[in-house]
Amino acid sequence: MTTLTQDQETKVTAETGSPTISTRARSTQDSPIRKLYATAMLRKEKGIKVYPLNIGQPDLPTSPVVFETIRNLKLSTLSYAPSNGLPQALQAWRDYYRTFDIDLEEREIIVTTGGSEAIIFSLCSVCDYGDDVIVFEPFYTNYNGFASIANIKLNPIPLKIQDGFHLPPASEIEKHITSRTKAILICNPSNPTGTIYTREELQCLAQIALKHDLFLLSDEVYREFAYDTPVTSVLHLSEISDRAVVLDSTSKRFNVCGARIGALASHNKEIVQSAFKFGMARLSVASIEQLALVPLLTSPRTYTQPIVDEFRKRRDVVYHDLASIPGVTYYMPEGAFYIMVGLPVKDSERFARWLIEEFEHDGETVLLAPGPGFYATKNAGSNEVRLAFMLQAGELSKALVVIKAALSSYRQ
Amino acid sequence: MTTLTQDQETKVTAETGSPTISTRARSTQDSPIRKLYATAMLRKEKGIKVYPLNIGQPDLPTSPVVFETIRNLKLSTLSYAPSNGLPQALQAWRDYYRTFDIDLEEREIIVTTGGSEAIIFSLCSVCDYGDDVIVFEPFYTNYNGFASIANIKLNPIPLKIQDGFHLPPASEIEKHITSRTKAILICNPSNPTGTIYTREELQCLAQIALKHDLFLLSDEVYREFAYDTPVTSVLHLSEISDRAVVLDSTSKRFNVCGARIGALASHNKEIVQSAFKFGMARLSVASIEQLALVPLLTSPRTYTQPIVDEFRKRRDVVYHDLASIPGVTYYMPEGAFYIMVGLPVKDSERFARWLIEEFEHDGETVLLAPGPGFYATKNAGSNEVRLAFMLQAGELSKALVVIKAALSSYRQ
Numbered sequence: 063m064t065t066l067t068q069d070q071e072t073k074v075t076a077e078t079g080s081p082t083i084s085t086r087a088r089s090t091q092d093s094p095i096r097k098l099y100a101t102a103m104l105r106k107e108k109g110i111k112v113y114p115l116n117i118g119q120p121d122l123p124t125s126p127v128v129f130e131t132i133r134n135l136k137l138s139t140l141s142y143a144p145s146n147g148l149p150q151a152l153q154a155w156r157d158y159y160r161t162f163d164i165d166l167e168e169r170e171i172i173v174t175t176g177g178s179e180a181i182i183f184s185l186c187s188v189c190d191y192g193d194d195v196i197v198f199e200p201f202y203t204n205y206n207g208f209a210s211i212a213n214i215k216l217n218p219i220p221l222k223i224q225d226g227f228h229l230p231p232a233s234e235i236e237k238h239i240t241s242r243t244k245a246i247l248i249c250n251p252s253n254p255t256g257t258i259y260t261r262e263e264l265q266c267l268a269q270i271a272l273k274h275d276l277f278l279l280s281d282e283v284y285r286e287f288a289y290d291t292p293v294t295s296v297l298h299l300s301e302i303s304d305r306a307v308v309l310d311s312t313s314k315r316f317n318v319c320g321a322r323i324g325a326l327a328s329h330n331k332e333i334v335q336s337a338f339k340f341g342m343a344r345l346s347v348a349s350i351e352q353l354a355l356v357p358l359l360t361s362p363r364t365y366t367q368p369i370v371d372e373f374r375k376r377r378d379v380v381y382h383d384l385a386s387i388p389g390v391t392y393y394m395p396e397g398a399f400y401i402m403v404g405l406p407v408k409d410s411e412r413f414a415r416w417l418i419e420e421f422e423h424d425g426e427t428v429l430l431a432p433g434p435g436f437y438a439t440k441n442a443g444s445n446e447v448r449l450a451f452m453l454q455a456g457e458l459s460k461a462l463v464v465i466k467a468a469l470s471s472y473r474q
Numbered sequence: 475m476t477t478l479t480q481d482q483e484t485k486v487t488a489e490t491g492s493p494t495i496s497t498r499a500r501s502t503q504d505s506p507i508r509k510l511y512a513t514a515m516l517r518k519e520k521g522i523k524v525y526p527l528n529i530g531q532p533d534l535p536t537s538p539v540v541f542e543t544i545r546n547l548k549l550s551t552l553s554y555a556p557s558n559g560l561p562q563a564l565q566a567w568r569d570y571y572r573t574f575d576i577d578l579e580e581r582e583i584i585v586t587t588g589g590s591e592a593i594i595f596s597l598c599s600v601c602d603y604g605d606d607v608i609v610f611e612p613f614y615t616n617y618n619g620f621a622s623i624a625n626i627k628l629n630p631i632p633l634k635i636q637d638g639f640h641l642p643p644a645s646e647i648e649k650h651i652t653s654r655t656k657a658i659l660i661c662n663p664s665n666p667t668g669t670i671y672t673r674e675e676l677q678c679l680a681q682i683a684l685k686h687d688l689f690l691l692s693d694e695v696y697r698e699f700a701y702d703t704p705v706t707s708v709l710h711l712s713e714i715s716d717r718a719v720v721l722d723s724t725s726k727r728f729n730v731c732g733a734r735i736g737a738l739a740s741h742n743k744e745i746v747q748s749a750f751k752f753g754m755a756r757l758s759v760a761s762i763e764q765l766a767l768v769p770l771l772t773s774p775r776t777y778t779q780p781i782v783d784e785f786r787k788r789r790d791v792v793y794h795d796l797a798s799i800p801g802v803t804y805y806m807p808e809g810a811f812y813i814m815v816g817l818p819v820k821d822s823e824r825f826a827r828w829l830i831e832e833f834e835h836d837g838e839t840v841l842l843a844p845g846p847g848f849y850a851t852k853n854a855g856s857n858e859v860r861l862a863f864m865l866q867a868g869e870l871s872k873a874l875v876v877i878k879a880a881l882s883s884y885r886q
């Protein structure tokens with residue numbers, strides 16, 4: 063009975079004297095993935111070894127070619143780059159896409175500050191206030207923040223762990239479409255599930271997009287991380303070349319998360335022009351990193367192939383070892399470097415907190431990302447956690463031993 | 475009679491088959507400053523010398539310390555920085571502010587991707603859909619783009635060239651405040667006018683902010699460019715320390731436009747926390763540039779003092795030489811590196827186009843930024859142009875000779 067209504071909350075804040083911040087700012091969540099981080103640090107200080115399975119920051123070194131390129135840049139002035147990207151960068155992105163049989167011209171690409179900006183620009187380009195975008199949940203938790211900045215609504219459709227988080231039939235998806243739905247936003251391969259949508263699933267989405275006059279926005283930042291069969295891009299589907307938009311990033315594939323270089327690409331001129339206009343407002347993307355990534359974009363596989371082989375090994379170990387833990391629900395993730403696991407617990411947030419605050423097994427514990435942070439629907443994912451494969455295979459195995467021990471001694 | 479209503483426009487686009495983009499994307503303007511650029515390039519190819527007075531990209535070299543720092547960075551992995559900024563960067567920003575007698579803690583600062591992101595975060599933090607922010611026009615044209623991304627309204631109050639674009643009395647400002655006004659956004663020193671608001675003017679705005687429960691957002695990216703007296707920051711006004719927000723950028727003062735490093739700073743915890751949450755959504759700001767700017771932020775004046783002296787010389791030359799052109803209206807800009815000039819023409823866009831397309835004086839012409847691009851009010855600024863001081867004093871003098879000759883032979 064101590065919960066305040068929104069009006070009361072506003073009043074209370076006003077009484078302190080300062081003007082109130084916006085409702086969207088108040089309702090934007092802290093990163094749920096980072097929540098338990100401070101506790102983990104305290105635990106480490108006490109000598110407990112913590113396996114960090116919570117966050118998708120690749121643990122492998124950045125290719126030295128990035129740093130070499132930067133050291134060799136001959137610049138005397140750091141001036142604004144063109145708002146759509148430096149010509150060399152645009153050409154490198156075009157070359158990159160051609161290695162995946164995606165045929166784009168430079169003028170169909172906008173270089174962005176990370177994949178994040180590409181997503182924000184795409185949402186602003188297709189939605190006005192009150193419009194919504196379909197997402198499949200569990201979804202990348204930062205989509206909430208992007209929706210808040212762009213001031214649009216996410217329209218979540220739940221997927222099931224039993225289906226390996228593959229898509230439901232068209233009829234089920236169509237039920238969620240409203241008069242204000244402007245687009246479907248997918249993450250393929252998916253963060254947080256590791257699911258790769260098949261060509262048939264994408265064709266089904268394409269048909270829905272055509273029938274209901276929607277854009278299909280596809281966050282393909284994990285494109286390379288496909289362990290069994292290659293990823294179909296929305297730009298491979300000629301039937302929707304007028305409404306498919308790729309949102310991209312170099313962060314994960316080249317392990318350059320701190321470079322903040324992404325891209326938006328589409329054959330739809332209006333979308334590209336619109337992203338260009340939003341790009342003009344923010345002037346340009348960091349020049350040094352645009353240039354630093356040219357070599358890797360121009361010949362990506364030399365760097366990504368060994369990394370993907372490494373992550374395949376890790377996925378296989380996690381999948382194999384999960385079989386030895388009683389009561390867990392899981393599936394074979396086809397890509398990315400995550401898996402959502404159903405645990406035999408009622409409240410995975412409580413379990414994750416207990417793990418990091420109290421539990422230890424031979425001086426070790428595990429940091430997990432609780433499932434609810436990846437869902438918009440209330441109480442969904444409450445027994446799930448996301449595991450990120452950011453440790454070598456042997457370490458991942460040990461982390462799963464700790465989880466198994468924790469589950470057997472956990473009192474709900 | 476050929477103008478389409480919005481409904482008709484939607485229908486026409488729909489008939490082409492693709493889904494329609496958002497109204498905000500359609501209504502976001504192309505950068506008016508960059509519009510005539512392509513024409514200027516063509517003219518150059520024909521051997522005409524073009525003086526570029528249209529754009530605020532500093533022409534002086536970046537301090538070599540930036541490139542040295544980058545070359546000496548010992549990084550093996552380009553990982554995400556913390557969403558509020560690298561600790562070294564936050565400390566450098568704190569030190570920077572202390573050289574201006576602005577006392578901030580690291581936790582009161584968020585490092586942003588350029589000043590642009592700081593402005594977008596501040597607008598999202600104080601406004602929901604339908605809310606408005608007061609701006610004084612003429613204003614920095616990209617505020618339109620930021621408002622479109624953040625999905626908020628600008629509420630423009632016109633200033634007068636005869637007043638040197640200083641503020642009107644409080645009563646005049648208060649007339650524009652609506653029930654949805656959440657903040658006043660100023661640019662001080664101002665782009666595009668070069669005006670520096672006096673402490674009294676800022677105190678007047680502070681009183682209005684207190685009386686009407688508004689935030690005072692201050693874009694102070696030209697802080698150093700103050701030729702006669704130093705700039706008063708909104709963070710110098712203790713009476714509004716709970717509602718003053720500084721939006722900042724290193725681009726102009728250190729001539730590092732391509733680095734994209736800015737900041738948001740405030741004593742208001744909610745605002746900083748809100749910017750931090752939006753920051754978490756976009757993960758981080760480029761690590762290399764955050765580190766590269768630490769030396770300049772820590773001891774800024776060594777680099778900025780000679781630059782400011784150079785720009786003062788340029789301002790003085792422009793002010794002096796304008797006196798010899800019949801029929802122009804102008805004033806002494808106190809800061810930044812711009813001046814708005816009233817010309818004896820009816821339509822400055824037409825004049826600027828004619829200058830760059832047709833006119834030449836001894837094989838030379840001038841590229842100007844037409845006034846209307848800096849106004850939201852229709853037909854405002856139609857006889858004005860913005861001049862940017864991006865040439866050395868001697869060249870600026872020659873450019874003004876060209877403008878004088880052009881005006882005397884121009885047929886309206």
